[in-house]
Structure formats: C-alpha cells, structure tokens
Amino acid sequence: MIGWDRRIGQTLDTGRTLDERSGEIFRRIVETYLQNGEPLGSRNLSRLLPMSLSPASVRNVMSDLEELGLIYSPHISAGRLPTQLGLRFFVDAFMQVGDLSPEERTSIEAQMRSAERGPQADNLLSEASRMLSGMSRGAGLVVTTKNDPVLRHVEFVRLGPTKALAVLVGEHDEVENRIIELPAGTTSSQLTEAANFLNAHVSGYTLAEIRNQTEVIRKTIQTELDTLSQDLVERGLAVWSGTSELDQTSRLIVRGQSNLIEGLDDQADIDRLRMLFDDLERKESLIDLLNLAETGPGVRIFIGSENKLFSLSGSSLIVAPYRDSEQKIVGAVGVIGPTRLNYARIVPMVDYTAQLISKLSSPG
The missing domain is CATH 1.10.10.10 (Winged helix-like DNA-binding domain superfamily/Winged helix DNA-binding domain)
Structure with a gap:
C-alpha cells in the first residue's frame, strides 16, 4: 500500500x-x-x-x-x-491510493523485461515512458543521468601544424573527440609527452574528480614538463573542465505528447500545451525534474502552479525517483497531464515502474 x-x-x-x-x-x-x-x-x-x-x-x-x-x-x-x-x-x-493488481504488476513487469532484452540500452527507459503514457493517457516521461564516467585514456592526434584532436576514452569505451589549438612549434614528441602525463595523473578518475584536482595537477606539470608540454596539458584539462559529452548530466525521454492534445479545442488550452512542450525542451527543466524527485521519498504529486516547471501550462506532474545499485538517485520517472489526472490510479503505477527500473537497470 x-x-x-x-x-x-x-x-x-x-x-x-x-x-x-x-x-x-x-x-x-x-x-x-x-x-x-x-x-x-x-x-x-x-x-x-x-x-x-x-x-x-x-x-x-x-x-x-x-x-x-x-x-x-x-x-x-x-x-x-x-x-x-x-x-x-x-x-x-481524501485520496486513498491502493496498490496495483497482480495482473497489472505482471503486465508491467513483462513489458519492462521484454525491453530489457532489447539491443539498445535505452530500450528499458523508452518502454517505461511509452507504457506510462498508454496506461495514464497522459505523457510518460523518464529523466536519466549518465554516471560520471571514469577516464581510461587520453590521446592527442595531430591534425595539422596548429590543430590536434584530443581523444578522451571512458572506462566503458565512451569516446569524445575535441579539436584543440596547438601552441606554435609543438612537436609530435611533446604531444606524446603531454598525453603520457595526463594518462599517468588522471586515468582512473571520474571527470568530477579530475576537475577537483585541476590545481594540484597544474602545480605538478610545472615541475615535470617543459613550457610547451605544460601548455598542451592545460589545453587537455580545458577539454573536460567545462561541459563534456561524456558528462551530460541529464536526458529526457517523453512518449505520448499526443495524448495531451486529444479533446482540446480551446486555443488557450492549446497555447498552454505548447508552453509545456517548450518547457520540456529546456535543459534546466530536466535538472529541476530530478531535484523535484529527490526532495521527498517515493512518489510526489505537483498540481498546476505548485510545479514551477510547468506552472504556465497548468499541468500536473506525478514523479518518482529511481536508483542505481548503490541506492543513489540517478533518474526520475513520471506522468505529465492535465490537472484532472486519475491521481489515485497513476501514483501506484509510477511507483512500481520506478522500482522496476531501479531493479532491472542495476547489476546483480
């Protein structure tokens, strides 16, 4: 219950x-x-x-x-x-929320396990969003964070006299390529020396840990490398000191937006819905959604303007966090719809789906 x-x-x-x-x-x-x-x-x-x-x-x-x-x-x-x-x-x-029937649980789990066996890693999350949309007649959404990857290897590949490709490889073979400007007179041996230094000092750390150690690394390069190699290392550090594709904080999967359009004939309602879709496109909204899910245990309900994300559209949000094997919140799953959502029915649906994602996406 x-x-x-x-x-x-x-x-x-x-x-x-x-x-x-x-x-x-x-x-x-x-x-x-x-x-x-x-x-x-x-x-x-x-x-x-x-x-x-x-x-x-x-x-x-x-x-x-x-x-x-x-x-x-x-x-x-x-x-x-x-x-x-x-x-x-x-x-x-007043609202009393019971539990899903055994048949509903079996159906949800069967769909999720089928998606888990698919060839793409996103299948499980996409299916969760699609399933919630179909069962709620609202829009199903999943917000997911990518784990901060551990850097395994750094390499510089010369592209020309003044340009090189900085290649960052994560522990699960995630690869990011960034073009950097080379200091004048940089030799191939200095590119190799700079890459070797970075691999010796940052390999095995997450990007967040590397950022926290940037000042320590900078002091080390001053004693171990010549001026040009120091400059190269600085440029390499700059590749991941800002936002990195390997370190995207959040991503949104939405299914069933068309459900929200059905039955709308008032232009004001259509305009509010357009605002909702615009809100969903904004990156900061994804981070805020995760923050909403993290601020309380279990399922949370936000009605209309209570939810600052979608207050202009007057939509309601039912959202619950899901966790990794270490019980760290790594995403959120939920339903967005009009204020007259069937809250009592959707709450256990969202809750059970979040539990299943936590279970199926964690090893062991």
Whole structure:
C-alpha cells in the first residue's frame, strides 16, 4: 500500500475543518471532475449523497466550500469545479491510493523485461515512458543521468601544424573527440609527452574528480614538463573542465505528447500545451525534474502552479525517483497531464515502474 491515505476532518491551512457532510459534498465534486471534467450542480449532488439533503442545503454547503477556496463556479448557474487548492486538499486529505493488481504488476513487469532484452540500452527507459503514457493517457516521461564516467585514456592526434584532436576514452569505451589549438612549434614528441602525463595523473578518475584536482595537477606539470608540454596539458584539462559529452548530466525521454492534445479545442488550452512542450525542451527543466524527485521519498504529486516547471501550462506532474545499485538517485520517472489526472490510479503505477527500473537497470 502506498501513501496518501487520509481521513475526513483534515484541517485546512485556515485552521477550519470539514465535517462529514461538507467532506462528502466536496469529495463528490472533485471525483466528478476527475472522471469527466464536468462541474457538478446541487440538484445532481443531492441525489448522489448517502445522507438526505435538499438541493438548497447542498448549495449552502457549496457556498461555504467556495468561501474556503476549495471550489468555484466556472460561470453563472453552473455547478462547481475544484480549484487548484481544492485538488491539493483532496489529494492530501481524501485520496486513498491502493496498490496495483497482480495482473497489472505482471503486465508491467513483462513489458519492462521484454525491453530489457532489447539491443539498445535505452530500450528499458523508452518502454517505461511509452507504457506510462498508454496506461495514464497522459505523457510518460523518464529523466536519466549518465554516471560520471571514469577516464581510461587520453590521446592527442595531430591534425595539422596548429590543430590536434584530443581523444578522451571512458572506462566503458565512451569516446569524445575535441579539436584543440596547438601552441606554435609543438612537436609530435611533446604531444606524446603531454598525453603520457595526463594518462599517468588522471586515468582512473571520474571527470568530477579530475576537475577537483585541476590545481594540484597544474602545480605538478610545472615541475615535470617543459613550457610547451605544460601548455598542451592545460589545453587537455580545458577539454573536460567545462561541459563534456561524456558528462551530460541529464536526458529526457517523453512518449505520448499526443495524448495531451486529444479533446482540446480551446486555443488557450492549446497555447498552454505548447508552453509545456517548450518547457520540456529546456535543459534546466530536466535538472529541476530530478531535484523535484529527490526532495521527498517515493512518489510526489505537483498540481498546476505548485510545479514551477510547468506552472504556465497548468499541468500536473506525478514523479518518482529511481536508483542505481548503490541506492543513489540517478533518474526520475513520471506522468505529465492535465490537472484532472486519475491521481489515485497513476501514483501506484509510477511507483512500481520506478522500482522496476531501479531493479532491472542495476547489476546483480
């Protein structure tokens, strides 16, 4: 059983509580909205309630709920819809999330294990994103970090009198080539000497560790190398002192964007969706997504503007971290969709998928 199990009588930030009657009316309004997106009026509400209440009495309660900021009327003579505050209160105080059925677990695991056997390393993560999209009818996403690679070998290959190729090879044969400018008069033997120095002093370290030792390395080269070779080593260090392809911090896999477009006919909604897609393209958004996943254990729910990443688009995000064999958070998996996502159903889905990725992507 996952969290989110709360009881009626939960206290609002205002210090007020909802009694059983108010809580039941509020719950029905929210559940109707989550199911079909439609406002619920007092007459229909009175027929749904387990207690006997006239439409007039229901309207009085609805007025109180509106005063608390939990519901609102989209237009005159309409029923009521939950506000963003109301959705958050519902999720925290009323929503009860169970677990996936054995059949659902079996189906998810079968799809993930099938992808795990594929020829590409990304298959598992791509399948997780695709599967979550299909099951949630939202957009499934996976944010992944590449492990900081251990540098195995450095080599300089001359391209001309004043240019060389700096070749960096990681422990898993990741290769990055960068062109560097050569100091005037550089000889082939000095290129070899500089590469040998770097291999002796940085091989076996991660790029982050190398960056932390840059000053120590610089002091060493002053005593061991001539001026031109020192300059070459400095240029080699500069290759990975900034952002390196071997050291990309995060990458995004999104499937099912088309699900978010279905049923949209209002231009404002389409514009908000375009904002969401623009947000997803920004690199800093990926880092922020990981930060969101890391700030709390298990699954986290962000509704509308609570999520600074997608606040303009008014989207909701359900996200959970996944971990490597050392229990270090290395990525996040989740679902993005409209605020009327089926939170109770998607939370265990995201949670189990994150657990499976942690299990299947870790050796042993």
